[in-house]
Amino acid sequence: MANEKSTNVAGARPEGATATRARRTLSTPARYVINTILVVAFLVIGDLMVSGGAISRYQGFVLQQVGIYIIMAVSLNIATGYLGQLPLGHAGFMSIGGYSCAIFIIRVSEAIGVTSQDFINGTPVCGLLFVVGVVFGGLCAALSGLVIGIPALRLKGDYLAIITLGFAEIIRVVMLNIDTVVGFELTGGAKGLIGIPPYTSFLNVFAVVAISLFLIHTMMKSRHGRAILAIRDNEIAAEATGVNTTYYKTFAFVVSAFFAGVAGALYAGCIGVMAPARFGFMKSIEILVMVVLGGMGSMLGSVVSATVLTILPEALRAFADYRMIAYAVVLILTMIFRPQGLMGRYDFSLGNVIEHLMNGELPWARKKADKEADANA
Amino acid sequence: MTFLTQVLNGLQLGSIYALVALGYTMVYGIILLLNFAHGDIIMVGAYISWVAMASLGLHPAIAVVLSIGGCALLGVLIDKVAYAPLRNAPRLSILITAIGVSYFLENGAQLVFGADAKVVPAFVDAPNIVVGDAHVSVIAVITIVVTAVSTAVLTFLVQRTKLGRAMRAVSEDMGAARLMGINVNTTISFTFAVGSALAGIGAILYSMAYAQATPTMGIMLGTKAFVAAVLGGIGSIPGAVIGGLLVGFAEVLVSAIGLSVWKDAVVFALLIIVLIVRPTGILGRTMNEKV
Numbered sequence: 014m015a016n017e018k019s020t021n022v023a024g025a026r027p028e029g030a031t032a033t034r035a036r037r038t039l040s041t042p043a044r045y046v047i048n049t050i051l052v053v054a055f056l057v058i059g060d061l062m063v064s065g066g067a068i069s070r071y072q073g074f075v076l077q078q079v080g081i082y083i084i085m086a087v088s089l090n091i092a093t094g095y096l097g098q099l100p101l102g103h104a105g106f107m108s109i110g111g112y113s114c115a116i117f118i119i120r121v122s123e124a125i126g127v128t129s130q131d132f133i134n135g136t137p138v139c140g141l142l143f144v145v146g147v148v149f150g151g152l153c154a155a156l157s158g159l160v161i162g163i164p165a166l167r168l169k170g171d172y173l174a175i176i177t178l179g180f181a182e183i184i185r186v187v188m189l190n191i192d193t194v195v196g197f198e199l200t201g202g203a204k205g206l207i208g209i210p211p212y213t214s215f216l217n218v219f220a221v222v223a224i225s226l227f228l229i230h231t232m233m234k235s236r237h238g239r240a241i242l243a244i245r246d247n248e249i250a251a252e253a254t255g256v257n258t259t260y261y262k263t264f265a266f267v268v269s270a271f272f273a274g275v276a277g278a279l280y281a282g283c284i285g286v287m288a289p290a291r292f293g294f295m296k297s298i299e300i301l302v303m304v305v306l307g308g309m310g311s312m313l314g315s316v317v318s319a320t321v322l323t324i325l326p327e328a329l330r331a332f333a334d335y336r337m338i339a340y341a342v343v344l345i346l347t348m349i350f351r352p353q354g355l356m357g358r359y360d361f362s363l364g365n366v367i368e369h370l371m372n373g374e375l376p377w378a379r380k381k382a383d384k385e386a387d388a389n390a
Numbered sequence: 391m392t393f394l395t396q397v398l399n400g401l402q403l404g405s406i407y408a409l410v411a412l413g414y415t416m417v418y419g420i421i422l423l424l425n426f427a428h429g430d431i432i433m434v435g436a437y438i439s440w441v442a443m444a445s446l447g448l449h450p451a452i453a454v455v456l457s458i459g460g461c462a463l464l465g466v467l468i469d470k471v472a473y474a475p476l477r478n479a480p481r482l483s484i485l486i487t488a489i490g491v492s493y494f495l496e497n498g499a500q501l502v503f504g505a506d507a508k509v510v511p512a513f514v515d516a517p518n519i520v521v522g523d524a525h526v527s528v529i530a531v532i533t534i535v536v537t538a539v540s541t542a543v544l545t546f547l548v549q550r551t552k553l554g555r556a557m558r559a560v561s562e563d564m565g566a567a568r569l570m571g572i573n574v575n576t577t578i579s580f581t582f583a584v585g586s587a588l589a590g591i592g593a594i595l596y597s598m599a600y601a602q603a604t605p606t607m608g609i610m611l612g613t614k615a616f617v618a619a620v621l622g623g624i625g626s627i628p629g630a631v632i633g634g635l636l637v638g639f640a641e642v643l644v645s646a647i648g649l650s651v652w653k654d655a656v657v658f659a660l661l662i663i664v665l666i667v668r669p670t671g672i673l674g675r676t677m678n679e680k681v
Contacts, residue, residue: 099482164666171424175620176665178613179658186655294613298489305486337497344490349475352483 037371044364051363052223060216073215077283079323080218081276084225086303086319087312088272093301094310094358095233096265097245099174102161102181103273104296106154108188108289110274111281112200114150115209118142118282122210129210143212147221147278154274155267157184162266166259181297188289205288206281213282221279225272230312232268241265245310306347308354313361318354395525396646402530402599404638405537409592410615411622411630412544413585419625420561420581422481426488427468429612430495431586435461435593436510436603437503443511450513458590465586466579474575492608499605507604510597533595540591541631547584548627557581561625610654617661623674632672636660 039047059076062068068076089103121142122128132139161180168176192202200206232238240261243251252258281287303322307314322340329336347355410432417425435457442453472491476484514532518525548554556577559567568574596611597603614637622633637657644653664672 093482099485164662168665168669171418171422171624172620172665172669174424175617176662179617179661182613182658183655183662186652190651294609302486302489305482309482334501338494338501341490341494341497344493345472345487348479348483348487348490349472352476352479 037368039364039368039371047367048363056216056219056223059219060214063215068215074283075324075327076215077213077218077279079320080222081279081283082300082303082319082323083222083316084272084276084279085300086307086315087226087229088269088276089300090304090307090309090312090315091229091233091241091265091272092269093304094308094315095238095241095245096262096269098166098262098266099170099301100165100177100266100269101174101294101297101301102177102179102184103269103300104292104294105161105177105181105184106158106270106273107277107280107296108184108287108292109157110150110154110277111287111292112188112206112277113153113274114146114278115206115281115287116199117149118146118210118212119206119208121146127210132210132212135214139212140217143217143282146212147275150278150281151271151274154277155271158267158270158273159263162263162270166262166266178294178297181292182294185289185292188292200287200289203289205286207286209281209285209287211282211285213279218279218283221275225275226312226316229268229272237261237264302344305354306344308356308358310358311354311356311360313359314354314356317356392646394521396642398526398530398534400639400642401635402527402533402638403642404635405533406592406595406599406611406634407615407618407637408631408634409537409540409588409595410611411619411634412541412627413588413592414616414619415622415624415626415630416557416581416585416588418619420557420578421473421477421484423473423484423488424616425585426485426612427491427495428585428589429608429610429615430492430499431461431464431468431589431608432593432596432611433499433603433605433608434464434495435590436597436607437499437508439513439594439597440508440510440603443513444508450511454513454594457594458587461590461593462583462587465582465589469579469582474578496605496608503603503605505605507602510601510603512601513594513598529598533599536591536595537631540588541627544584544588545627553577553580614657617657620671621661621664623671625675626671626673629671629673 059068063073085103085107089100092098092100092103122132125138127136127138127142161177165173165176165180188200189203191199233241240251240256241264243254243256244258244261248258284291299322303319304315306322307316307318326336326340329339332339410428413428413431414425417423417428438457438460439453442448442456443450448456468491472487473484476487514528518527519531520526546554548557556567556572557580559570559572560574560577564574567577592615596607615634618633618637619630620633621636622629622631624630637660640656640660641653644650644656649656668674
């Protein structure tokens with residue numbers, strides 16, 4: 014694959030020399046290869062830094078949270094930025110994913126005799142348990158997304174917001190009160206679910222992040238994604254052109270819930286304790302803030318703002334008293350001066366950047382190149 | 391006996407929700423904004439009362455005036471600083487700004503007053519009235535009467551005065567109202583002042599009933615009142631009152647049959663059922679979307 018890329022580049026060169034304005038392009042496989050290499054390099058370097066001690070335990074913990082909130086923000090972005098709805102109950106799906114994954118892993122590891130130490134050492138059984146648990150958490154959340162989405166998506170705008178908020182609060186109260194169901198210990202009630210094995214690490218959290226981003230990205234580039242974007246831009250027009258709006262709205266909502274559940278599953282392992290109070294209304298708002306601040310409909314925006322907004326409060330611990338006020342002021346000012354979010358709808362594509370560089374189209378030379386292209390045409 | 395007490399409790403709680411819901415409804419009716427900061431304005435009102443009475447030792451009547459005035463002023467200030475620059479921005483941006491304002495007020499209060507609860511002194515010193523063998527709380531009666539009077543005054547204001555007509559015109563069509571010579575910004579500020587003054591009254595009634603102020607007290611109160619406003623049909627004054635009373639009664643009823651841990655869930659379940667059956671709330675108007 015790597016060879017193909019180099020031949021492609023090399024093959025483009027003489028052509029470029031003879032026919033002056035033939036645009037050099039990167040083939041899709043080459044783009045995948047470049048991105049895969051970079052992601053793997055990132056994971057390996059990060060993992061080495063964690064195991065080598067260059068990243069402290071605390072920093073590693075914060076980084077895992079960054080990964081979790083990236084998935085949360087990007088998954089909410091499906092429903093907000095791409096579908097154009099405003100659900101305010103994303104934390105509810107997170108808690109369902111977290112509880113179901115944590116309970117699943119606790120029960121199964123008890124049954125087959127796997128200890129927390131095994132999870133730290135990372136035996137193959139634990140790896141399998143992690144994958145199954147995270148997918149199980151996601152599926153549980155997706156199922157609840159389906160149950161909630163069908164009635165909720167009949168409503169529009171603010172009513173949809175408030176009904177999803179209602180569902181999330183109901184989920185929270187239910188989690189609070191089903192600590193024992195017919196003698197079977199379930200969520201631990203208000204004191205929380207404890208004894209969750211530490212099944213997350215830098216490596217597996219960010220591997221899940223990469224897979225989630227890839228899946229969401231490819232989904233949005235497919236015909237399903239285009240249908241979802243069409244609904245956002247104009248629901249009536251989309252319906253008139255043959256998009257099954259009910260189906261695609263529910264579909265986007267369920268996918269959004271699935272990834273929130275995946276993030277919740279990671280969250281449970283990262284924090285080690287699940288308590289319903291952590292998944293209140295304010296958590297949903299926190300995630301919505303990440304999406305809107307980054308720019309609705311921009312995956313890069315969600316990733317950047319989730320990263321910044323997770324690290325910022327930690328970095329400002331020294332100013333503990335003022336940090337939340339500063340956070341609020343930043344939020345208000347950003348909205349006043351940049352209402353479309355930091356990135357707007359801009360999305361980053363490494364492949365496109367490389368293509369521009371290959372063609373000598375530097376950002377500052379763009380205008381000149383455009384003029385030449387116009388003149389040639 | 392218990393039945394009468396429960397009915398009174400329901401009416402009292404429902405009245406507080408109704409007052410707060412009225413504030414939500416007015417602001418939503420005019421600029422289509424879910425004012426997340428509304429619950430926090432109540433919190434500020436309760437703190438003003440506490441400062442006036444416990445720290446400065448002022449007479450409760452002065453504390454009441456200060457709280458209501460302070461809340462009204464705060465409402466106008468929030469509108470001018472945070473919402474007015476965003477009149478033409480996407481609605482979600484204003485919503486996020488409202489959330490920012492809410493964070494700001496909560497954390498500001500925590501910074502100034504500390505995270506622990508402050509005990510608000512009693513406004514009135516009144517024993518319970520004994521009717522037959524039932525004890526009727528005077529505070530409950532005051533709450534119900536004040537709410538009824540406030541609602542009546544508000545209805546008069548909106549339906550019969552010139553400013554009220556301007557408010558209804560702006561809420562119908564902002565552009566057309568401007569062309570008719572209505573000063574839109576003044577009207578919106580006035581709406582915020584009235585809505586926030588109602589929040590101030592709500593704050594006093596709430597402090598009378600529960601006698602404490604905490605930085606986060608506005609969140610749940612605000613959320614429930616908001617649910618009440620949506621339940622009744624957001625934008626409608628009688629709707630807000632009906633919604634408030636419904637939420638109050640539902641909570642009291644659920645607590646009375648010994649399921650108080652589920653009361654929040656019941657309130658939200660009620661909301662969901664109503665919205666599924668009547669998507670714009672009990673008294674809400676349906677708006678047809680034009681293509």
